[in-house]
Amino acid sequence: MYNLINKNLRYLKEYPIFNNNNDFIQKIIKKLNKDKIVVITWMRWLHKTSILKEFIEKTSSTNYLYINDELDAENTIKNDSDFFELLKLYEKKYDFCNIIVLQNVTKIQNIKNVISELYKLKKYKIIIIWNNIHIDSSKELEICNTVIWQYINYSVNDWKNILNYWTLQEIKLLNNDYFKKLFLDNIKNKIVLQDIITNYSIKTVILLYHSITKLAFLNTSMSIREFHKLILTQNISIALQTLIDYIDFSVNSRLIKRCLTYDLKNNKPIITRIRYYFADIGIRNTFAWEKVSDTILVENMIYNDLISKYKEVYNWVSGKSDFCFYIKDNNSIIHISNETDINEIKKDINKLNKIESNWEKTLILSHLDMIDFNIDIDWVKVIWLNNI
Numbered sequence: 279m280y281n282l283i284n285k286n287l288r289y290l291k292e293y294p295i296f297n298n299n300n301d302f303i304q305k306i307i308k309k310l311n312k313d314k315i316v317v318i319t320w321m322r323w324l325h326k327t328s329i330l331k332e333f334i335e336k337t338s339s340t341n342y343l344y345i346n347d348e349l350d351a352e353n354t355i356k357n358d359s360d361f362f363e364l365l366k367l368y369e370k371k372y373d374f375c376n377i378i379v380l381q382n383v384t385k386i387q388n389i390k391n392v393i394s395e396l397y398k399l400k401k402y403k404i405i406i407i408w409n410n411i412h413i414d415s416s417k418e419l420e421i422c423n424t425v426i427w428q429y430i431n432y433s434v435n436d437w438k439n440i441l442n443y444w445t446l447q448e449i450k451l452l453n454n455d456y457f458k459k460l461f462l463d464n465i466k467n468k469i470v471l472q473d474i475i476t477n478y479s480i481k482t483v484i485l486l487y488h489s490i491t492k493l494a495f496l497n498t499s500m501s502i503r504e505f506h507k508l509i510l511t512q513n514i515s516i517a518l519q520t521l522i523d524y525i526d527f528s529v530n531s532r533l534i535k536r537c538l539t540y541d542l543k544n545n546k547p548i549i550t551r552i553r554y555y556f557a558d559i560g561i562r563n564t565f566a567w568e569k570v571s572d573t574i575l576v577e578n579m580i581y582n583d584l585i586s587k588y589k590e591v592y593n594w595v596s597g598k599s600d601f602c603f604y605i606k607d608n609n610s611i612i613h614i615s616n617e618t619d620i621n622e623i624k625k626d627i628n629k630l631n632k633i634e635s636n637w638e639k640t641l642i643l644s645h646l647d648m649i650d651f652n653i654d655i656d657w658v659k660v661i662w663l664n665n666i
Contacts, residue, residue, distance in 0.1 A: 500552070
């Protein structure tokens, strides 16, 4: 077991740190100080391990036990008894342990009991990196791919590259479009295989891919029954319950996220009207046979940023006017427009102005070319994507 301890520690020590994630690190610290436990989730390849390594370095943590199931090729830790024996050996070697990190520990039997026992002891801070576990005592911290706002030069070419490939760090090392697409496609297939097909024993793989591909192109809110009818019209034969299951599996794997629509008239979410966003817009593009429209991708990108900051983010419907996002936390509206015609932009502004006057309202012009547009607006903030 000492070999496994050393193998895990060596893996984490050698893992690269890709970005400065101070905001998220502070969230982890705050959660651990308050609850002694934190669950970190989101899609594979969004560098949860890198953030963990950054946390370890910035908090100068030394006595931590790191266990990653994917490094346990010999299946050394089979159950809770094996785990606690390994913990005992670690504490014997390093005198004590104050942080326990469990990453993708899907092979350990009774893992929830392990976590429960560790939590009851009150002597450890527990970090769990796992998509398919729910701990009653801890709300999950979701990592979203929002690094774009800090590290991009906002030129038109930069944005076009982002909307094709997003900002997965490995992509920056590849200067050939063919290899970039090949790399993203490989990530997509690994995510689907490891987190959906294997975990949920999917038999009809082609239908799963068809379902997610249709979601990638979807540019409006609709009910699951409407979405099912849409798929059937395109000669894809899939049962409604199967489609529901496939979407649930994709959500559980953090590949996609449901966003409900908010009804202003009745002041409540419409649970049957849903819009779907992907954890990464580069991955979203790989599910499509052609690149998804920039308008959809920009909206997806901004949604990911919003849900990293706020608890309740909805699509918005107000009478006949649909706006992109309603943030209930602070009663603010964000609308994204791809218009270049000044008169059409003014129409969007007027629609926003009709909403509650004391709400914060923002219009984002997503066209990458700057528009010669200046207007003094009292209630609506207008910004260009290039200057966001």
